[in-house]
Amino acid sequence: MIYRDTVKPEWVDYNGHLRDAFYMLLYSLATDAFMDHIGLDDAGRRARQRTLYTLEAHISYLREIKESASVRVETRVVAHDKKRVHLYMEMFEGETAESVSACEQMMMHIDSSGAPKSASFDEDIAARIAAEPTVALKDARYAGRVIGLPVRASSVAAPA
Amino acid sequence: MIYRDTVKPEWVDYNGHLRDAFYMLLYSLATDAFMDHIGLDDAGRRARQRTLYTLEAHISYLREIKESASVRVETRVVAHDKKRVHLYMEMFEGETAESVSACEQMMMHIDSSGAPKSASFDEDIAARIAAEPTVALKDARYAGRVIGLPVRASSVAAPA
Numbered sequence: 386m387i388y389r390d391t392v393k394p395e396w397v398d399y400n401g402h403l404r405d406a407f408y409m410l411l412y413s414l415a416t417d418a419f420m421d422h423i424g425l426d427d428a429g430r431r432a433r434q435r436t437l438y439t440l441e442a443h444i445s446y447l448r449e450i451k452e453s454a455s456v457r458v459e460t461r462v463v464a465h466d467k468k469r470v471h472l473y474m475e476m477f478e479g480e481t482a483e484s485v486s487a488c489e490q491m492m493m494h495i496d497s498s499g500a501p502k503s504a505s506f507d508e509d510i511a512a513r514i515a516a517e518p519t520v521a522l523k524d525a526r527y528a529g530r531v532i533g534l535p536v537r538a539s540s541v542a543a544p545a
Numbered sequence: 546m547i548y549r550d551t552v553k554p555e556w557v558d559y560n561g562h563l564r565d566a567f568y569m570l571l572y573s574l575a576t577d578a579f580m581d582h583i584g585l586d587d588a589g590r591r592a593r594q595r596t597l598y599t600l601e602a603h604i605s606y607l608r609e610i611k612e613s614a615s616v617r618v619e620t621r622v623v624a625h626d627k628k629r630v631h632l633y634m635e636m637f638e639g640e641t642a643e644s645v646s647a648c649e650q651m652m653m654h655i656d657s658s659g660a661p662k663s664a665s666f667d668e669d670i671a672a673r674i675a676a677e678p679t680v681a682l683k684d685a686r687y688a689g690r691v692i693g694l695p696v697r698a699s700s701v702a703a704p705a
Contacts, residue, residue: 399587400657405599406573410566427559439565441692443603449661464694471694489692497560501609522693529691532601532649533682534624534631 386422386460386517388415394452402449409444412474412488415458419472423513433507434498440469440491445527448478448485455479461520463528467505468494470514473525487527546582546620546677548575554612562609569604572634572648575618579632583673593667594658600629600651605687608638608645615639621680623688627665628654630674633685647687 388411396407420426420437430436450456456476463471469491476486496504506514522528548571556567580586580597590596610616616636623631629651636646656664666674682688 399590400596400598400655404570404573405576405602406566406570409569409602409604410564413564413566416565430559436560438560438609439606441603441605441690442565442569443601443692444569445601446599449598466694469694471692491692491694495560529693530601531689531691532603532631532651533689534626534629534651 386415386419388418388458388460390414390456390458392450392452392454392456397452400449402451403454405444405446408446408476408486409442409488411456411458411476412442412444412490413439415460415474416472416490416492419460419517423517424510430497434496435504435507435510436495436497437470437492438495438501440493442488442490443528443530445487445530447487447527448483450478450485456485461518461525462514463489463520463522463525465511465514467511468503470494473520473528475527484527487525489525489528546575546579548578548618548620550574550616550618552610552612552614552616557612560609562611563614565604565606568606568636568646569602569648571616571618571636572602572604572650573599575620575634576632576650576652579620579677583677584667584670590657594656595664595667595670596655596657597630597652598655598661600653602648602650603688603690605647605690607647607687608643610638610645616645621678621685622674623649623680623682623685625671625674627671628663630654633680633688635687644687647685649685649688 398404475484558564
């Protein structure tokens with residue numbers, strides 16, 4: 386699943402590059418495209434009273450990008466169960482092969498007919514998720530990361 | 546360090562709640578407020594030709610919030626070294642004590658006088674960072690997380 390967009394002027398910050406939060410907006414829009422693709426587009430969400438919520442996201446910022454840059458987000462499925470799907474996404478500038486950013490997200494399927502609550506995917510939706518491109522966790526270069534300073538460099542851990 | 550804002554109508558998505566990326570925007574604006582506080586405000590950035598870049602961010606989405614909600618983001622320092630600062634942030638609605646979201650970020654200090662490159666904090670800035678409120682990693686409830694499905698639930702890991 387590929388999502389394409391362009392860096393808008395209002396997404397650029399005082400550093401002259403795409404603000405960190407707007408990388409996340411591009412991933413969020415790519416997730417919308419993924420939802421459209423598996424049958425949870427606007428019509429599907431209304432008819433089924435089902436949607437996806439984001440539970441957790443981890444973004445790695447690898448390179449800066451500037452206003453008007455063409456952006457391509459590639460989305461693959463790491464794993465899924467009855468109610469959740471774990472996505473791995475990489476962002477590229479133009480048609481280059483070196484990523485400018487990577488993002489993992491855990492999404493939860495939600496019954497929105499009343500107070501939002503988790504629900505199993507409908508069978509046809511689950512089948513479409515299973516048919517999406519996948520990536521093994523070991524091949525998802527920036528997945529599974531924990532944020533932290535190297536222990537020896539940290540002012541907290543350092544003895545002096 | 547506390548940052549306050551209000552959920553704008555354009556930050557609400559088709560689910561009727563604050564879109565995942567705009568939680569990240571609130572954290573980004575809270576980071577700006579942190580920068581102002583340690584001397585890397587707009588004037589400081591220009592005079593010193595120094596700034597912060599985000600290297601990595603991890604967000605936990607705990608509760609949904611709606612348009613016009615008052616938001617409070619509390620930022621504390623987990624650790625820092627000569628060039629980096631590890632922040633832990635929690636977001637609350639109004640004056641409630643239960644967080645709606647949490648975020649860790651690793652920030653890198655950047656010399657922006659030419660092509661951006663990492664640089665040691667100036668001494669006065671380092672002293673201000675050291676004077677900010679801190680939190681031990683063990684007390685930062687949503688820090689240090691890795692995204693993943695429970696192994697037994699995963700369609701990838703399950704034997705059948």
